Every structure is written in structure tokens, then in C-alpha cells.
Amino acid sequence: MPASPLTDTPATRTHARTASADLPEDAEQLRAGIQSVEVGFALLDALSQATGALMLRDLAAAAGMSAAKAHRYLVSFQRMGLVLQDPVSTRYDLGPAALRLGLASLSRIDAVKLARDRIAALLAETGHTLAIAVWGNQGPTMVHWTEAPQTVPVTLRLGDVMPLLTSATGRCFAAFMGSEGRDAQRIGPMIRDELARLKKLPLNGLPLEDVPHSLQEVQALLEETRRRGLGRVVHSLLPGVGGFCAPVFDAQGRLALGLVVLGSVATLDTHWDGPPAQAVLRCARQLSADLGHSPGA
Numbered sequence: 001m002p003a004s005p006l007t008d009t010p011a012t013r014t015h016a017r018t019a020s021a022d023l024p025e026d027a028e029q030l031r032a033g034i035q036s037v038e039v040g041f042a043l044l045d046a047l048s049q050a051t052g053a054l055m056l057r058d059l060a061a062a063a064g065m066s067a068a069k070a071h072r073y074l075v076s077f078q079r080m081g082l083v084l085q086d087p088v089s090t091r092y093d094l095g096p097a098a099l100r101l102g103l104a105s106l107s108r109i110d111a112v113k114l115a116r117d118r119i120a121a122l123l124a125e126t127g128h129t130l131a132i133a134v135w136g137n138q139g140p141t142m143v144h145w146t147e148a149p150q151t152v153p154v155t156l157r158l159g160d161v162m163p164l165l166t167s168a169t170g171r172c173f174a175a176f177m178g179s180e181g182r183d184a185q186r187i188g189p190m191i192r193d194e195l196a197r198l199k200k201l202p203l204n205g206l207p208l209e210d211v212p213h214s215l216q217e218v219q220a221l222l223e224e225t226r227r228r229g230l231g232r233v234v235h236s237l238l239p240g241v242g243g244f245c246a247p248v249f250d251a252q253g254r255l256a257l258g259l260v261v262l263g264s265v266a267t268l269d270t271h272w273d274g275p276p277a278q279a280v281l282r283c284a285r286q287l288s289a290d291l292g293h294s295p296g297a
Contacts, residue, residue, distance in 0.1 A: 039065070040073040044082060044098065053091035102292070111256040112143060115248065115287055119146050122283050126276045128263035133162065133169045133245070139190065140164070140173045140258060148263070165194050165212055165221075171231030172245035172258045175222040191218055210236040230281050231258075234270045242270040244277045246284035251292030259284045 046062035047054065054062070060070035074092060077083035081097030115132050123130055123146055132144035140162040164170035164187070174187055198213060210233060212218045225231045230246040243262030250256045261280045262268065269276055288295075 040077070043070055043073055043077070044094070047083070047092065047094050048098075053086060053089065053093035055091055059092055111248065111250065111287075111291055114290060115257060115259060116144055118283055118287065119144070122259075122261075122279060123148055125279045126261050128261050128268055128276055130280075131156075131169075131260040131262070133173075133258040133260060135173060135177070135255070136161065140167070140169045142169075143257075163194055164191055165198065165218065166233065166236040168231040168233045168243040168245040168262065169258050169260055171221065171225050171233065172247050173255065175225035175231065176247040176249075176255045178254065191215075210234050228272050230277065230284070232270065232272065232277070234265060240265055242268050244280055246281045247288075248284045249288045249291065249293040253293060256288075256291060259287070 042063040042065070043059060046059055050059075050062070056067050056071060056074070059074075060067045063070060074083055074085070078085060078095070081095045083092055083098070084095040085092050112132055112134065119130050119132075127148055129145075129147045131142055131146070133140045133142050135141070138161045142156060142158055142160045142162065145156070145158055162169040164174045174191065177187055192215070195213070195215070195218065198211065212221050230244050232242070232244050234242040241262060242265045243260060245258040245260045247255050248257045248259055259280050261276050263276075271277070
């Protein structure tokens with residue numbers, strides 16, 4: 001029997017197809033499709049974490065699947081340019097499409113915004129004032145500030161340039177800026193100028209052990225900062241105030257910003273292995289990973 005023109009029209013056929021997409025069977029197929037993407041991504045993730053190209057058996061094992069199953073995914077990934085296979089060694093590695101995706105992602109990352117998004121959780125964990133600093137024209141510069149409730153106010157403002165030797169932020173930048181680039185090369189002269197100014201100032205009761213007075217003491221301080229993985233001050237920036245600054249690195253290993261926690265020494269645990277120091281260090285390392293940094297690479 002021919003279909004009625006009132007019931008068999010493009011509109012009714014489109015409606016039927018749309019309705020069928022809502023059926024449980026199709027919904028289950030959709031979920032299975034998404035799961036397949038997730039399973040296949042395990043191979044790409046394993047390649048991204050490897051130090052070099054991998055044999056099929058090793059790649060499959062790293063992704064937690066059989067070699068036969070991994071091979072099926074790799075065939076598709078090769079067609080898409082996400083994976084390459086060396087014809088001689090038969091090893092697999094990331095392909096040009098994966099590189100393009102990575103570079104596009106990195107170019108769109110705003111490191112400061114990424115750090116600001118973590119401040120609320122870090123504030124809840126530490127209970128102390130937090131800040132973000134970047135390298136500006138004059139040195140380490142505060143670009144974000146979040147005061148914790150019921151803490152002693154610290155007389156610092158956005159845009160303030162921090163000293164290299166008497167602030168946790170400055171020590172962090174001085175220790176981790178590296179030796180390449182114009183800004184890094186400015187560190188040495190800036191340290192010498194700051195040392196000269198410190199020698200002219202009265203001590204004001206500040207403890208000598210936290211304020212360097214020679215290049216040798218500066219070198220020892222920066223070596224400890226690198227060994228600990230973050231900068232620290234106790235009393236040296238402001239009397240009664242302590243703080244830590246952890247470095248955040250980008251994909252090229254350059255210092256992108258410093259993540260700061262500070263507060264009154266009466267309430268802030270200023271031990272290197274104390275909760276505030278370790279919390280800001282963990283957050284900084286995760287931010288570095290999110291920016292594409294690979295330690296030791």
C-alpha cells in the first residue's frame with residue numbers, strides 16, 4: 001500500500017530519524033562510541049609520557065590493553081596523523097597531528113588565568129593570603145592578590161615589585177629564572193645593587209640569618225631555594241611576616257610565574273615541610289604540568 005503523502009514527507013522522515021536517536025539502543029551505542037575514544041586515548045597518553053618511541057607490545061602494556069586491540073586503534077591513529085610508525089624499527093611515536101594539537105593548546109593557555117582558577121581551592125587548603133607574581137620590566141611583580149579571612153593584613157599592592165633578596169617571590173625568581181635571555185642576565189646586576197642597598201640600611205632588629213650580606217651568602221641562599229624547590233622568607237620582607245613562593249614553569253622550562261603564600265609567623269607554619277609550603281608547591285607543580293612542563297626534560 002503506498003504511503004500517504006500526509007504521513008511520508010521529508011519533515012515526518014526527519015522527525016522519525018530524530019525520535020529514533022532518542023531510543024535506548026542508540027543512546028547505548030553513543031556511550032559505547034565515547035568509551036572507545038577514551039580507550040584509544042590511553043595509547044596517546046602512554047606515548048606522551050614515554051621518553052621515546054615504543055614497540056607495540058610495550059605501548060599496549062602501558063595502555064593496559066592487548067597488542068591486537070592496541071594495533072586496531074593505532075591503524076586509525078596513523079591515518080589521522082596522530083601516530084607514526086617507524087618503518088625500520090616498527091616503533092610507534094606521536095605524529096604531526098598530535099604536535100599541532102599540542103601547540104594549539106599551549107598557544108591558548110593563559111598561565112595567570114590558569115593559576116587564578118586554582119586560588120580558591122588553595123586558599124581553602126592553606127587558610128592564608130595568596131598571590132601570583134610574574135617577571136615585569138623592573139623585576140618580580142604582583143599581578144593577583146587574595147587575602148584570607150581573619151588574617152593580618154599585609155601592606156602590599158598589585159603592581160608592587162618585590163626585592164630579589166628579602167622576599168620569597170624575589171628569591172624564587174632569582175633562583176629559577178635560568179641563565180638565558182635578557183631578563184635572566186639582569187639578575188646578577190640587580191642582586192649586586194640590592195646587596196649594596198642592604199648594607200646601607202639599619203638592621204631594624206631583623207634576624208641576620210634571613211638577610212644575605214655577601215655574594216657568597218646569596219649563592220648559598222639560592223642553592224637552598226633550588227634544593228627545596230621554592231623560595232622562603234621569615235621576617236626579612238616585613239617584621240612578623242613569613243612566606244613561600246613556588247615556581248611555575250611553561251612547556252619550554254621557562255619560569256612563567258610564582259605562586260605565593262604568606263602570613264603572620266604567629267599563624268603561618270614557616271617550616272619547609274609544613275602544610276602551607278607543601279600545598280603551594282603541589283599546586284605549582286600541577287600548574288607546570290598543565291602548562292606542558294616536563295621535569296628533567
